[in-house]
Amino acid sequence: MKTRRSDRLIDMTRYLLERPHTLVPLTFFSQRYESAKSSISEDLAIIRRTFAQRHTGILETVPGAAGGVRYVPIIAATEAQTFISQIAERLSDSERLLPGGYVYLTDLLGTPEVLRQIGRLIATQYIDSSVDAVMTVATKGIPIAQSVSQYLNVPFVIVRRDSKITEGSTVSVNYVSGSSDRVQKMELSKRSLKPGSGVLIVDDFMKGGGTVGGMKSLIEEFDAKLLGVSVFAEGDFNGDRLIDDYTSLLRINQVDSKTKTITAEAGNYLQRNAELLTGLDK
Amino acid sequence: MKTRRSDRLIDMTRYLLERPHTLVPLTFFSQRYESAKSSISEDLAIIRRTFAQRHTGILETVPGAAGGVRYVPIIAATEAQTFISQIAERLSDSERLLPGGYVYLTDLLGTPEVLRQIGRLIATQYIDSSVDAVMTVATKGIPIAQSVSQYLNVPFVIVRRDSKITEGSTVSVNYVSGSSDRVQKMELSKRSLKPGSGVLIVDDFMKGGGTVGGMKSLIEEFDAKLLGVSVFAEGDFNGDRLIDDYTSLLRINQVDSKTKTITAEAGNYLQRNAELLTGLDK
Numbered sequence: 001m002k003t004r005r006s007d008r009l010i011d012m013t014r015y016l017l018e019r020p021h022t023l024v025p026l027t028f029f030s031q032r033y034e035s036a037k038s039s040i041s042e043d044l045a046i047i048r049r050t051f052a053q054r055h056t057g058i059l060e061t062v063p064g065a066a067g068g069v070r071y072v073p074i075i076a077a078t079e080a081q082t083f084i085s086q087i088a089e090r091l092s093d094s095e096r097l098l099p100g101g102y103v104y105l106t107d108l109l110g111t112p113e114v115l116r117q118i119g120r121l122i123a124t125q126y127i128d129s130s131v132d133a134v135m136t137v138a139t140k141g142i143p144i145a146q147s148v149s150q151y152l153n154v155p156f157v158i159v160r161r162d163s164k165i166t167e168g169s170t171v172s173v174n175y176v177s178g179s180s181d182r183v184q185k186m187e188l189s190k191r192s193l194k195p196g197s198g199v200l201i202v203d204d205f206m207k208g209g210g211t212v213g214g215m216k217s218l219i220e221e222f223d224a225k226l227l228g229v230s231v232f233a234e235g236d237f238n239g240d241r242l243i244d245d246y247t248s249l250l251r252i253n254q255v256d257s258k259t260k261t262i263t264a265e266a267g268n269y270l271q272r273n274a275e276l277l278t279g280l281d282k
Numbered sequence: 283m284k285t286r287r288s289d290r291l292i293d294m295t296r297y298l299l300e301r302p303h304t305l306v307p308l309t310f311f312s313q314r315y316e317s318a319k320s321s322i323s324e325d326l327a328i329i330r331r332t333f334a335q336r337h338t339g340i341l342e343t344v345p346g347a348a349g350g351v352r353y354v355p356i357i358a359a360t361e362a363q364t365f366i367s368q369i370a371e372r373l374s375d376s377e378r379l380l381p382g383g384y385v386y387l388t389d390l391l392g393t394p395e396v397l398r399q400i401g402r403l404i405a406t407q408y409i410d411s412s413v414d415a416v417m418t419v420a421t422k423g424i425p426i427a428q429s430v431s432q433y434l435n436v437p438f439v440i441v442r443r444d445s446k447i448t449e450g451s452t453v454s455v456n457y458v459s460g461s462s463d464r465v466q467k468m469e470l471s472k473r474s475l476k477p478g479s480g481v482l483i484v485d486d487f488m489k490g491g492g493t494v495g496g497m498k499s500l501i502e503e504f505d506a507k508l509l510g511v512s513v514f515a516e517g518d519f520n521g522d523r524l525i526d527d528y529t530s531l532l533r534i535n536q537v538d539s540k541t542k543t544i545t546a547e548a549g550n551y552l553q554r555n556a557e558l559l560t561g562l563d564k
Binding site (some may be wrong): 009153 | 289290291292299300301328331335338381382384385386387388394397398420421422424428429432435437438440442446447449457473476478
């Protein structure tokens, strides 16, 4: 059926939001709404303007016969700052202190709106990289990987410390846990990654970087390419960190079980991405 | 700044889609766009009509001073059928056959668009229940729980078979794995669930129902209420299943390692929800 502009704007907005980084040909919309391509172009110009004003994302136009439009989600610098400060404050709550100086994060990593923002923040860093897959290690990295994978619209793969019969053949590597100096094993299903894939590593928490180091070795074993490392929070670590090129949204500086205090602040994300975020804000 | 209708429609659509099941007061939109409530009401009527026509979801209006508008995502019966048939076909691919008669599902449960539809399908069943949390067991149920939790906009909690220091105090139960008759243990962080919470159990695969049975016991231990059980796929099981009230999107009927065939078909989801889905289609 032929549609009114208002109906088209609403449905196109939903359609595009559900398919980030996907090239949608103008003919698709033109057929879907039985409308002229010129009307569709006007609609998209309006959506592009609103998305830019509200910092929802960029609507890229690819000209030519094979062209179309592509929605690239981003986060604005101010929204990123606000989110990170709010989470830092929530992390500093002494109620989160666990025996052994650990900090309880599980509730945050199970809350849809928190995961949504974590996904947007991390994905924004890689809008110009050709990420083919997001990699994480079970269990607590999974929600982050899933959220980032939604915003980049690519699959995520889960590395496991325990072998499962439901994964088929696997490739395994040994790695040294930086904080405990123990040698451990992690593995990934052979079917998970194609050679040459561009891979982004994400995790919930990084201390010595041993787990991330293990994932790097796995990426090499699969002849894939590492495109970046992003963690939700990094902890204080005395010693040489095995990984130095990474971004962290948060940094847990100090955990004092005696005085029951946790000191959490912004990680290096905002600083490392200052130029990118300012550019996107325009 | 005062805004045009077209800009409002685009931004309101995005805003509502990102916050399912959340009551948004009209005054919020009225302030955000510096527009009269009467204009906002007209905007919402247009969005409601488009969402209904395209089976995106229901835009509920709550009248009165504490009222507002609430977006409830649903899936149309035809879209549900199409999705389930497509997945059944993909599951029947003999390449998925693993030693021991297992079926490889990991790629599907790591693909954003598949997870999105699984989440919509399962969440649609509970639009009238007051779900407070989605529960699953690590590892492979997590992506399903996260997707359902997004559509219901409630947290998800992860039950684990191994204890972790980062979870704090836990409550544990023993359960009998229906297919192997072994007694196992599962546990959940004490902080995860409040007494009286309405809980929805989801998992990737159910055979004897032992794992789901364990989660049911945990829900009892937390003095919470079980509102439903939904699995992605159920397998063939000879014997008394421990759980009989559940829905499954798919059913893997037979796995023959000799002839290398997998027989997958629709689970009981469509049949069990026939009335609901037909009602929503109107």
